Amino acid sequence: MVERVPAPRPTGAPASRGSAGATGSAGTVGSVGSVGSVGSAGSAEDRLRGLLAANRSVVSELALPAVLRRIVEAARTVAGARYAALGVIGIDGRLEQFVHSGMDAEVVELIGHLPTGRGVLGALIEEPEPIRLHAISDDPRSVGFPAGHPPMHGFLGVPVRSRGEVFGNLYLAERVDGSDFSSDDEDLVVALAASAGVAIENARLYEESRRRQEWLRASAEISRDLLRPGLGEQVLVRIADAVLRLADADVVTLDFPDRETDAVLTDADEPLAYAVRLVVGVARGVGADGLVGTAYRSGPSLAGTAMRERRVVLAEASGPADATLASVAEAGPGGPAMACPLVGEAGVRGAVVVARRAGSRPFTPTDVEMAEQLATHAALALELADGRADEERIAVLEDRHRIARDLHDHVIQRIFATALSLEAVTERTDDTTVRSALGRAVEDLDETIRQIRASIFELQEPPSSLDARAVLLEVVAAATTGLGVEPALTLEGPVATVIDPVLLHDVTAVLREALTNVVKHARCSAVSVRVAVTAEAVTVEVIDDGPAPRGVGPDGTRRDVTGTPGDRDATDAAAGRTTRQPERRHRGLANLTKRARDRGGDCTLTTDERETVLRWTALLTP
Amino acid sequence: MDRPADPVTTPVTVFLLDDHEIVRRGLVDLLESHDGFRVVGEAGTAAEALRRIPTLAPQVALLDARLPDGSGIDVCRDVQVSSPGTRCLILTSYDDDDALFAAVMAGASGYLLKQIRGTSLTEAVAHVAAGHSLIDPALVERLLERIRRPQDADTADRARHPASGRVGSARPGSNTETLTDREQEILTLIAEGLTNRQIGERLHLAEKTVKNYVSGLLAKLGFERRTQAAVYGAQHGAEPAEHHDRP
Known part of the structure; x- marks a missing residue:
């Protein structure tokens, strides 16, 4: 390329339009060859050599900031200018970056702010064609210089294109020798701009491949972390960190549906998904500490949308609906943001929300792809954690099953066999003392079997609100927590088969009422509950050995509230419950009686010196 | 006595x-x-x-x-x-x-x-x-009723305990798999006390097929799940938590 010596081009013509749109083509290089014909600044050969050196310098760098700096320096040298700058055009059409050279740091400080792309600099943005001026102030588009700005006369502006888009502009001002910029200068800078475009593209590609490599490394690290048990939430934090770094974000959060609503949203929960509240579970970046635990409505939020639609959702300027975004946005409008759903086996488990500060560049497809992949990792981490929890639960269940099986296979069988033998011996003897002793032993063994059977039931059955037996166990346990003695619950007959949900409702109400009264009134040392069913009827008996309630039952003279001094009940009585409580008990009893009679049964409360028995029966509808 | x-x-x-x-x-x-x-x-x-x-x-x-x-x-x-x-x-x-x-x-x-x-x-x-x-036939009838319409129990129960969404609690339903028409039919005949052979004759099925249906019924009706330890546990070894509750 260098050896080619094209024909000199006519001078004097306004070259600013002549090389219209010339970017990285050979034609541009060709025009560089014409530099020598002017010879305004050294020989053509010298200038060409200068350009080549400048090109080499520009393309030898890979990191974008360094590339930009070299471009500016090279342009300044090639054009023989005092000042040179490269303005990078942002998404809003203004100058996002302004890399300059030739101006003293004190002067830069004095001016206060860098150009944003108004006036002549803006003209080049609007119409990316080279501009060459004798004096900037001559141009009608000029808006003047800010205070403290040194005077600049000669001006040369050339667009820099990269990947077919205008990346920015090279601005040169004040030729060192005081002359105006020539068309040769323009040609040289246009040629340099072409190389600069390539260098910028290279730098960007390099940057992207470097990021992909980093992303791969992060992925691999996270994969390793996932396989290590016991890291728990730490994995999610690492993932958030990786996203923060790789997506060049300012804040990253992992948001999950409020535990109280539901852990996982399935397809069926579509309407619910809008109303559900999301809570920030993990946060990294700006204001991360304050974000964790923040709850917000899923409905209008980016995360909510991503979860409902099961896809990455992007926003160029986000609203304050997401807690995450609000933190970045502070008061004003938010910056670019995206949310990736965390899709698990059973449904969407949450979302990763990634945001940049207001005014930042939007996320690129690579950013999105990367965030999406890391979101998959996060979802996987959650699934694995669940899997481990399941395993642990299964281990516990297995253990419980094994204990239940042992109780069944060994303990019950032996006790039953022993009881059978005792029973057989009883049949053979006529000695009444021996018979009754054996009878008591057999009864004890039977009771033991009954208790073991109840234990097996509890060990095996994960509490199901469906099974009447489980419900009764739970109700009795719950109603007597304050009692101090554990009530003996006996179930007779096929309870679960006979007691349907509606009847169960009544039976549990009876138990609760009866046991509440026992707890409140009776200072008893033993309570037994019996629920017996036959094909025709259900009977509930609550028996306690405490004193009889006042005014109820045949022995109405007994009082239930006259405790010894310091007795807790007596204290309660002193607090004014003495008259109310028995009445309440009456009302409760009336209520139970009504429930029983509605079912063709009855409710009675009988009491004697030893015990108080509440007996409730209901006939079964055929 | x-x-x-x-x-x-x-x-x-x-x-x-x-x-x-x-x-x-x-x-x-x-x-x-x-x-x-x-x-x-x-x-x-x-x-x-x-x-x-x-x-x-x-x-x-x-x-x-x-x-x-x-x-x-x-x-x-x-x-x-x-x-x-x-x-x-x-x-x-x-x-x-x-x-x-x-x-x-x-x-x-x-x-x-x-x-x-x-x-x-x-x-x-x-x-x-x-x-x-x-066995009281009335009880058998009740048993069948519960087997046939377990979902009623489910909904009734949920209506009454709306707040029972405890984390990790078993979601009822693992034992409420619905029976096919054929299974219902066989269950009714079982309840009438018919043998496998009699059921086979009644429904024009091989005795072995009936036997398979009965095994399937036992499994479906939660016999495996609950009474497994009682009946099948030893045979199948420990197979707990077959029904994962996915909340």
């Missing part, structure tokens, strides 16, 4: 199937302490029982529900075909509901819980030997 069997006439012949030798010992002790009973044979496995019962043709077979090589339910259904004169009682250490279910599914004349008080063992055996059933 009331007439176990006329001691003057021939005693009731009884066969015992229980994998616990100590339990068989106890049963023999108790039954033989009465003149009205004679234990004619014993077995510790389902296979042995199936081999011996047709030969011995006892009046009553006491079958443990859970066996190392099968279940008392299977044995009972087979015995009804191979030894039609033998009446079966299912013996179980679990509670009434499971015992009732097992007895109904087995087509047995009744069930006995492994406890001494309550239903007298000797009375029950005598009663069954006399041709009576210990």
